[in-house]
Amino acid sequence: MLEIKNLHAKVGDKEILKGINLTINDGEIHALMGTNGAGKSTLSNVIVGNPAYEVTEGTITFNGQDLLAMSTEERAHAGIFMSFQAPIEIPGVSMTNFMRAAVNARREALGKEPLKSTDFLKVMREKRKLVEIDQKLMNRSVNEGFSGGERKRNEIFQMAMLEPTFCILDETDSGLDVDALRIVAEGFNKLRTAETSAIVITHYQRLLDYIRPDFVHVLINGQIVKTGTAELAQQIEEQGFDWIKEELA
Amino acid sequence: MSNKNKNGKLDGDERRKPEHESNELVRRIAEKKYEFGFTTDVHTEIIDKGLNEDVIRLISAKKGEPDWLLQFRLEAYRYWLTQAQPTWGHVHLPEIDYQAISYYADPTAKKGTENKEQEIDPELMKTFDKLGIPLEERLALSGTAVDAVMDSVSVKTTFKEKLSEKGIIFCSISEAVKNHPNLVKQYLGSVVPPKDNYFAALNSAVFSDGSFVYIPKNTRCPMELSTYFRINARNTGQFERTLIVCDKGSYVSYLEGCTAPMRDENQLHAAIVEIVVMDNAEVKYSTVQNWYPGDNEGRGGVLNLVTKRGDLRGVNSKLSWTQVETGSAITWKYPSCVLRGDNSQAEFYSVAVTNNHQEADTGTKMIHLGKNTRSTIISKGISAGKSQNSYRGLVRVGKHADGARNYSSCDSLLLGSQCGAHTFPYMDIHNNTATVEHEATTSKINEEQLFYCNQRGISTEEAVGLIVNGYAKEVINKLPMEFAVEAQKLLSVSLEGTVG
Numbered sequence A: 001m002l003e004i005k006n007l008h009a010k011v012g013d014k015e016i017l018k019g020i021n022l023t024i025n026d027g028e029i030h031a032l033m034g035t036n037g038a039g040k041s042t043l044s045n046v047i048v049g050n051p052a053y054e055v056t057e058g059t060i061t062f063n064g065q066d067l068l069a070m071s072t073e074e075r076a077h078a079g080i081f082m083s084f085q086a087p088i089e090i091p092g093v094s095m096t097n098f099m100r101a102a103v104n105a106r107r108e109a110l111g112k113e114p115l116k117s118t119d120f121l122k123v124m125r126e127k128r129k130l131v132e133i134d135q136k137l138m139n140r141s142v143n144e145g146f147s148g149g150e151r152k153r154n155e156i157f158q159m160a161m162l163e164p165t166f167c168i169l170d171e172t173d174s175g176l177d178v179d180a181l182r183i184v185a186e187g188f189n190k191l192r193t194a195e196t197s198a199i200v201i202t203h204y205q206r207l208l209d210y211i212r213p214d215f216v217h218v219l220i221n222g223q224i225v226k227t228g229t230a231e232l233a234q235q236i237e238e239q240g241f242d243w244i245k246e247e248l249a
Numbered sequence B: 001m002s003n004k005n006k007n008g009k010l011d012g013d014e015r016r017k018p019e020h021e022s023n024e025l026v027r028r029i030a031e032k033k034y035e036f037g038f039t040t041d042v043h044t045e046i047i048d049k050g051l052n053e054d055v056i057r058l059i060s061a062k063k064g065e066p067d068w069l070l071q072f073r074l075e076a077y078r079y080w081l082t083q084a085q086p087t088w089g090h091v092h093l094p095e096i097d098y099q100a101i102s103y104y105a106d107p108t109a110k111k112g113t114e115n116k117e118q119e120i121d122p123e124l125m126k127t128f129d130k131l132g133i134p135l136e137e138r139l140a141l142s143g144t145a146v147d148a149v150m151d152s153v154s155v156k157t158t159f160k161e162k163l164s165e166k167g168i169i170f171c172s173i174s175e176a177v178k179n180h181p182n183l184v185k186q187y188l189g190s191v192v193p194p195k196d197n198y199f200a201a202l203n204s205a206v207f208s209d210g211s212f213v214y215i216p217k218n219t220r221c222p223m224e225l226s227t228y229f230r231i232n233a234r235n236t237g238q239f240e241r242t243l244i245v246c247d248k249g250s251y252v253s254y255l256e257g258c259t260a261p262m263r264d265e266n267q268l269h270a271a272i273v274e275i276v277v278m279d280n281a282e283v284k285y286s287t288v289q290n291w292y293p294g295d296n297e298g299r300g301g302v303l304n305l306v307t308k309r310g311d312l313r314g315v316n317s318k319l320s321w322t323q324v325e326t327g328s329a330i331t332w333k334y335p336s337c338v339l340r341g342d343n344s345q346a347e348f349y350s351v352a353v354t355n356n357h358q359e360a361d362t363g364t365k366m367i368h369l370g371k372n373t374r375s376t377i378i379s380k381g382i383s384a385g386k387s388q389n390s391y392r393g394l395v396r397v398g399k400h401a402d403g404a405r406n407y408s409s410c411d412s413l414l415l416g417s418q419c420g421a422h423t424f425p426y427m428d429i430h431n432n433t434a435t436v437e438h439e440a441t442t443s444k445i446n447e448e449q450l451f452y453c454n455q456r457g458i459s460t461e462e463a464v465g466l467i468v469n470g471y472a473k474e475v476i477n478k479l480p481m482e483f484a485v486e487a488q489k490l491l492s493v494s495l496e497g498t499v500g
Helices: A040-048 A072-077 A095-109 A117-131 A148-162 A178-191 A205-210 A230-239 A242-248 B018-031 B053-062 B067-081 B122-130 B160-164 B173-179 B181-187 B198-206 B447-455 B460-476 B481-495
Strands: A002-011 A014-024 A029-034 A054-062 A080-083 A090-094 A166-170 A197-201 A215-220 A223-228 B144-150 B153-157 B169-172 B211-215 B224-230 B241-246 B251-259 B266-277 B282-289 B301-312 B318-325 B330-333 B336-339 B345-354 B359-368 B374-383 B388-397 B405-414 B420-429 B435-444
Touching (some): A002 A040, A014 A040, A014 A054, A029 A040, A029 A230, A040 A054, A040 A080, A040 A197, A072 A080, A072 B447, A080 A148, A090 A095, A090 B447, A090 B460, A095 A117, A095 B447, A095 B460, A117 A148, A117 A178, A178 A205, A205 A230, A215 A230, A223 A230, A230 A242, B053 B067, B053 B198, B067 B181, B122 B144, B122 B224, B144 B160, B144 B169, B153 B169, B153 B173, B169 B173, B173 B181, B173 B211, B173 B241, B181 B211, B198 B266, B198 B301, B211 B224, B211 B251, B241 B251, B241 B282, B266 B282, B282 B481, B301 B318, B318 B359, B318 B460, B318 B481, B336 B345, B345 B359, B345 B388, B345 B481, B359 B374, B374 B388, B388 B405, B405 B460
Parallel strands (some): A080 A166, B211 B241, B224 B251, B241 B266, B251 B282, B266 B301, B318 B345, B359 B388, B388 B420, B405 B435
Antiparallel strands (some): A002 A014, B169 B211
């Protein structure tokens, strides 16, 4: 469903991605690992359409559509979702209002009627249970005063509400204790359907114990230098990246 | 769906960067018409341009005023002549040619007849209908009585009879001068004296219509009272004068709305609002100001130069000003409270939005004179485009005001990088038992917040609307319900397309 060809991208004057090729089929989980600054977050941001990043070469197609020609919100409406590494605070906008705007914007794009308030609140209640997130947080401003763990859980809650078909989990495990990690990962697994595919960016094996990847890619210096199965992540956990760099040299 | 962030198409020329995008959006929105910018084609009797004592005598004669009021006007005029237009505001107030303005325009005058008691011109009725202010009582908003003022004259006041059953007087100030001269004489100029400031002196000399409200003792006004001000005629100034007296133990909620046609030249609106609040009485005064703001190049627009003040004369009296200011090329106003009565309480809640080339210098004065007086100031400034938005406020605590308390909070929100937000808080404290707190914040809607919303499928415009309404919520919640809904829409419309 998602096909990336020879993707080059830069932030400011700095080229970060230097020719990424990646195909992700329906239902597949791809783990993306790599050293800091290798381009993992850049790749995620380019896929979802962050205007701070500029694509200089290459293509991305999503279900046959030219993704790079679509606006950020159009990509969201098409079913792409990113769990942010550092979720953003929006003072003055309650989680409930924020979610209602997001859910109805997507429904409108899909030609559906907006959800009635009572129906919307019912859906909220169901999805909250799924990721075990406190109702109190829903009346607060988006991410304002949320703990690190609450923010990450809130990202997965939003994913539950928006029911995307393609997800990017950008270091969703960072800053989570063992229990929170389990809840977040299990939440994700419960939300997955046979068609849901995902890119999971992580530095650690432990998230992949819950979310089993079909493929593991190693990103170094803007390129995918090695691709393997779940065992590759295990190997990186034990030995780091130096042996891969040596192989390349 | 034309709002595309093509962050990365290969064909170079086609690629649009975010900057282009915001320009495109701003252009699109600027082309959108100011919703209330139409003019009404109605026979209007306009006196010759220019200002002198004869003009003042003419205005006074047209309104059939008693001599004391003519003398009040002339004295104000003579004082005004000795003064210069003030320059301390953080606005670029143009040199106003006071001789190029007509000081009286009457759209209700019938050709060749002096008789105004006959039916209202259907064109005027239609105009107010179009503004959402039906003047037929059966169509009116439930529970709201309206005094509709166009240019210098009150066109109609609704529900007068119903209110008079409770002894409440609600009419135009001209009518009040005729029918309740003693009340007017007692209170007019008692809160804002003619020599208070330059524009107050001008208004006192040439004021035309506005509303008069008197709530008798121990009466809770059963409906919202409101005045809708409309400027229509070209090259005229509007000099509104409103006087509200709320007697002991009474309550009234009063609303004010304003719009004007789109014109290339500036139009002057120099108003005075005076409020008197007696023992145990309470007045709520709400404004949604949507005067024509000028075009996106800064041409035209209303110069809104206003003196509003309430005198909390009685013990335990309460006054709250709530204002949503989105219009006018220049806004210069400080709805103020003199907390004279012991235990009196005053509030000022304000949202001021400036876009394009608009400039606003607005805030309040809280003058604590009585013991245990309390005031609260909540000001939210929102600036976009190339506009300048200033909060200016004074908290004064007199030496006898034991136990006075003030809490002020002034927040500024910036959209884009070419606008300015400024805060000028003044404090003048003469009693060491006073508690005065001031908090101020400045924030910016940043790209990251918008990106986060976009990623969740929310368009930039909707995101700005969400954020701005969230920001202004504390003030909007103070408005009566119908007004709150209008104000929310107005906020979003005023700021559409300001962030790309």
